Amino acid sequence: MPRVKRGSKRRASRAKTLERASGFFLTKSKLHRAAQEAVERALKFAYTGRKHKKREYRSLWIVRINAACKEAGLSYSRFMHGLKLAGIELDRKVLAEVAYADAAAFAVLAGSAKTALDAKPKPSQAVRPEPTK
16 A cells, blocks of 8 residues: 655644634643544534524523513413414514514414404313213
8 A cells, every 4th residue: 555644634634623722721722632622522512502592592482472471461372372273373583573572563463362262162071971880
């Protein structure tokens, strides 16, 4: 097999790792092996952080919608169910923005959810048969 001299590719790879590790503490920003471990760990946290960010935003939207629903005299779950019955397909991000920025528009949405809930037929109480002895 022919001999391989790494040269510029090796230098470029190490420079890229050290560039990513700039700002890290002590040897993690200076020495290649320590920097490589720190960068791999940081990239792993960055990946999971992107997933966590989505969760946190969704929970923030739910909190904002819930607060506006309480002012309108509805619970969050009944409001969402009422919107579904009314055929209003707005996602939580948009609903949270409407609740935050435009209280009058949210009151209209809450009103339509209430009317859809009131128009829904109540499920009949099923009578259980008497147990036999």
